[in-house]
Amino acid sequence: MAAHILKEGRFVGALEYRPHLAVNQHGHLTMGGVDLVELAERYGTPLYVYDEQRIRQRYREFRRAFSSYSPVEVYYACKANSALAILRVLYEEGAGADIVSEGELFLALKAGFEAEKIIFTGNCKTDRELEAAVEAGVTVNLDSLDELERLDAIAGELGREVRVCFRVNPEVSPETHPHLATGLRESKFGLHEKLVVEAYRRAAECRNLRVTGIHMHIGSQITSTSPFLEAAGRLFDIAGRLKRELGIELEFADLGGGVGIRYTAEQSFITPEQLASEMLPLIERKLEEHGLGRMKLIFEPGRYIVGDAGVLLTKVHTVKETPYKVFAGCDAGFNLLLRPAMYGAHHEVVVASRASAEPETVVTFAGNLCESGDILARDRHVPAVRRGDVVAVLDAGAYGFAMSSQYNSRPRCAEVLVKEGRAELIRQAESLEDLLAKQRLPEWFE
Numbered sequence: 077m078a079a080h081i082l083k084e085g086r087f088v089g090a091l092e093y094r095p096h097l098a099v100n101q102h103g104h105l106t107m108g109g110v111d112l113v114e115l116a117e118r119y120g121t122p123l124y125v126y127d128e129q130r131i132r133q134r135y136r137e138f139r140r141a142f143s144s145y146s147p148v149e150v151y152y153a154c155k156a157n158s159a160l161a162i163l164r165v166l167y168e169e170g171a172g173a174d175i176v177s178e179g180e181l182f183l184a185l186k187a188g189f190e191a192e193k194i195i196f197t198g199n200c201k202t203d204r205e206l207e208a209a210v211e212a213g214v215t216v217n218l219d220s221l222d223e224l225e226r227l228d229a230i231a232g233e234l235g236r237e238v239r240v241c242f243r244v245n246p247e248v249s250p251e252t253h254p255h256l257a258t259g260l261r262e263s264k265f266g267l268h269e270k271l272v273v274e275a276y277r278r279a280a281e282c283r284n285l286r287v288t289g290i291h292m293h294i295g296s297q298i299t300s301t302s303p304f305l306e307a308a309g310r311l312f313d314i315a316g317r318l319k320r321e322l323g324i325e326l327e328f329a330d331l332g333g334g335v336g337i338r339y340t341a342e343q344s345f346i347t348p349e350q351l352a353s354e355m356l357p358l359i360e361r362k363l364e365e366h367g368l369g370r371m372k373l374i375f376e377p378g379r380y381i382v383g384d385a386g387v388l389l390t391k392v393h394t395v396k397e398t399p400y401k402v403f404a405g406c407d408a409g410f411n412l413l414l415r416p417a418m419y420g421a422h423h424e425v426v427v428a429s430r431a432s433a434e435p436e437t438v439v440t441f442a443g444n445l446c447e448s449g450d451i452l453a454r455d456r457h458v459p460a461v462r463r464g465d466v467v468a469v470l471d472a473g474a475y476g477f478a479m480s481s482q483y484n485s486r487p488r489c490a491e492v493l494v495k496e497g498r499a500e501l502i503r504q505a506e507s508l509e510d511l512l513a514k515q516r517l518p519e520w521f522e
């Protein structure tokens with residue numbers, strides 16, 4: 077399906093639900109009122125561009141959907157996009173932060189997030205990471221009994237008390253890419269139900285730990301409500317057991333992230349409102365059934381908030397017609413947007429410099445890496461593509477730059493934030509010198 081637009085500059089079809097995108101009088105794609113072709117000229121390509129207002133809007137939509145329950149918090153999943161400016165936007169909105177590394181802890185604190193609203197998750201935290209978490213005073217989401225012991229010892233050495241919860245593996249199988257499902261029986265994440273009661277019993281005995289909550293995250297890009305409901309039911313049943321069997325009263329239940337977005341018009345999707353309307357009554361019932369009181373609910377969306385707020389701009393440097401396909405050779409590959417190569421993910425593309433032209437041909441947009449799997453978008457019905465055209469890969473705001481690399485020794489690109497007609501660089505492009513930044517030759521080379 078191609079980007080198809082009406083004369084007055086609004087998209088219909090595949091793109092009509094992306095209200096922050098439009099087409100201006102030059103036939104150029106715009107985002108947040110900024111001409112993306114002009115941005116590509118000003119900052120060069122490849123280039124990531126994000127729309128601040130769209131991020132705020134999506135955060136608020138998510139927050140509002142669950143507002144009939146109190147207390148509830150939204151902790152942005154920093155891994156989706158950890159650009160400092162984006163973290164800052166979400167901090168300003170009142171979000172907390174879900175982090176998974178010392179690096180994300182560092183960035184979240186820099187952006188302003190308070191330790192009380194940061195949760196540190198991860199299946200293999202190093203001692204150094206646990207120390208950093210204890211020093212910062214964040215909640216540690218434990219993933220194993222081994223980690224429990226290490227954390228208690230580290231907290232003791234540092235003379236600190238640490239708030240902890242356990243990530244539980246609810247053993248549900250959402251319909252998503254296998255690499256995006258994290259709560260399967262055989263998944264590496266979380267504690268299986270069999271172990272949970274024993275784990276909490278031990279945690280409650282640890283002198284330096286304060287047991288405060290329970291956590292789950294079943295996967296990402298989930299497009300139906302049923303796996304969330306199934307998993308939430310199990311989570312609260314476990315919370316009930318903890319109360320009955322151990323007398324532990326938890327302060328919060330963190331239900332993770334995972335709400336999918338509409339990468340295509342044809343795919344199924346759920347809205348936060350839909351999820352909330354089905355999940356909150358279930359949670360209320362479970363709280364009552366188990367006499368759990370008003371636990372705080374936490375949600376950790378990443379993709380839903382930043383996914384469609386970002387585009388990757390890339391320039392066509394060569395058009396190659398083979399007997400079988402027309403390839404537009406682009407200056408971005410899976411070094412900058414891994415999702416198509418990693419998950420076979422579909423991202424819509426718009427020829428931004430010709431966004432009001434009718435589709436007339438079928439083109440495959442190829443990245444510039446020496447890998448045959450490096451295809452950004454296959455067989456797309458688009459206007460004729462020429463050398464110099466700027467192409468926008470849509471919905472690249474989540475797990476885009478965050479997963480980038482310097483593969484093929486290509487420095488990473490710049491990032492720009494737009495807001496109501498203004499644009500500012502939020503990350504400079506790396507230079508060739510940056511490829512050498514941390515390298516050295518051993519002394520034995522003269």
Ligand SMILES: Cc1ncc(COP(=O)(O)O)c(C=O)c1O
Pocket residue numbers: 153155156174197293295296297332333334335376377378379380474
């Ligand atoms: C623990 C945890 N929470 C939240 C998220 C965010 O998921 P999503 O971006 O799909 O909302 C992830 C993503 O992998 C995660 O691992």
